[in-house]
Amino acid sequence: MKKNYSIKVSLKNNPYEVLVGKNVLRKYKNKIFSTIKDAKKIFIITDTTIKKLHLKKIQQIIPKKFFIKTLTISPGEKMKDIKTINKISDFLLKNKISRNDAIFALGGGVIGDISGFLASITLRGINLIQFPTTLLAQVDSSIGGKTGVNSSYGKNLIGSFYQPKLVVCDTIFLTTLPRRELIAGYAEIIKYGIIYDKNFFIWLNKNTKKLLNNSALETIKAIKRSVEIKKEFILKDEKDVKNFRALLNFGHTFAHSLENCAKYSKNLLHGEAVSIGMCMASKLSNNLGFLSLNNYLKIKNTLSDFSLPINIEFLKKIRIQKKQIVKNMVYDKKNLSGKINFVLCKDIGKVFVYNKVKKDSIRKSIS
Ligand SMILES: NC(=O)c1ccc[n+]([C@@H]2O[C@H](COP(=O)([O-])OP(=O)(O)OC[C@H]3O[C@@H](n4cnc5c(N)ncnc54)[C@H](O)[C@@H]3O)[C@@H](O)[C@H]2O)c1
Structure with a gap:
């Protein structure tokens, strides 16, 4: 098995690469800086947590000729807010950022979404x-160019499409990730198996233990295959x-509603919400006669095996009402027409959009 990969996202107007592997940050240093020549x-x-753990690794690879400024925010979903955007754009403009300069987003999805949005609107790009x-x-979240922040009306409702110049997925960062955060990441990985690649789903089932024990080669393979699958969707339908x-x-329709009910707090991580949401979407698919009971249970058990x-x-602490979960869904950004678009599953590896679901x-x- 190879150790490092470069996956090309060959979008016509904004092609870029996603580097995946251990120490790709150091190994591909020249490539990183060749993408921002001017x-x-x-x-x-x-954010403050990542600053302590990993900022040095980035600072060490930046050639001396660059002027470097670091802006650190508090961690957490609550920072994904328009106020943070105002604050950071003031900082960038005060430091006389120019259009040739670069923003490095060092962090999880929150930092990536905020930085991407800032990069898209500051001086128009x-x-x-990432x-x-x-x-x-x-x-x-680092791939595909969706950027943005949350609104009191729902998640990611203020944002833009803006592709990065490069994405550097170095597994060295993952060594400090809390276990709960690591597990949450597997929700999106399992999702790729369910929506696109049955063999990948089976492979994830066979390698659950190794993946949860951070086995290096399997982890890299899981990341690589996930990036390849996401790429397929972006190339066919960028916007x-x-x-x-x-x-x-x-x-995600269920997940976004659950996150809103949990007030974007630490009680429910995004990946956890996606996991519960996928179980609900699979149950809905089964109730409507699209998905067999056997496959519904396979999906649920796989997620459960990944803890x-x-x-x-899981959310009994915050006492969520079913009525509220349904109500929030109407505000999901894809449902402004009033109809709720659901992604339903008919087989593992096969999903489709359906908007005729009754309340x-x-x-x-x-459940
Ligand atoms: N743009 C997209 O296409 C897209 C796709 C999926 C999710 N998202 C968004 O991504 C966000 C969730 O991202 P996330 O799950 O990465 O959460 P996150 O960005 O909140 O990070 C989780 C926590 O882990 C800490 N952390 C990050 N890296 C660490 C490391 N290496 N070691 C130790 N601690 C570390 C952070 O400080 C934070 O407290 C949500 O806002 C979601 O909406 C966006």
Whole structure:
């Protein structure tokens, strides 16, 4: 098995590579800086936790000729807010950022989404390099160009499409990741098996133990395959207008609603919400006659074997009402027409968009 990979996301107007492997940060140093040839300043955006653990690794590879400024925010989903955008854009402009300069996003999905949005709106577009430090960010949020922040009306409702110049998925970052965060990342990885690749789903089942024990080669393979699958969806539907990229949202209509109910708190991580959401979407698919009971149970058991939550029992502390879960879904950004778009599953590896679900069926799938 190879140890390092370069996956090319060959979008017509914004092609870029995703580097995956151990120590790719150091090994591909020249490639990283060749993507921002005209930059003079580098603005690193990170959070206080990652700063302590990993900032040095980035600083060490930056050639001396660059002017470096680091901006650190508090960790957590609550920072994904328009106020943070105002604060950081003031900082960038105060430090006279120019269009040739670069933003380095060093962190999980929160840092990546915030930095991507800032890169897209500051001076109408600054070079962006993503250095994802969580498993979830390496396999999902750093790739594909969706950027943005949350609103009181729901998740990710303010944002843009903006592709990075490069994504550097170095597994060295994952060594410090808390176990709960690591497990949450596997929700999105399992999702790729369910929506696109049955063999990958089977492989994940066979390698659960090794993956949860951080076995290096298997982890890299899981990240690589996930990036390849996400790439397929982006290349076919970059701006999410053809009901194809939407398939990546399997489980997310429920998940976004649950996150809103949990007030974007640490009680429920994004990956955990996706796991519960996928169980609900699979149950709905089974209730409506699209998915066999056997496959529904396979999906649920796989998530459970990865120690992921599979129902709202997990949230008993915050006492969520089913009514509220359904209500929130109407505000999901893809449902502004009033109809709720669901991604349903008909077989492992096969999903489709369906918008004829009645409220009662939604309620029955929530457990
Ligand atoms: N843009 C997209 O396409 C997309 C896709 C999926 C998810 N997302 C977004 O991503 C966000 C979730 O991302 P996440 O799960 O990475 O969470 P996160 O960014 O909140 O990071 C999780 C926590 O782990 C800490 N952390 C990060 N890297 C670490 C490391 N290497 N060692 C120790 N601690 C570390 C962070 O400080 C934070 O407290 C959500 O806001 C979600 O909406 C976006």
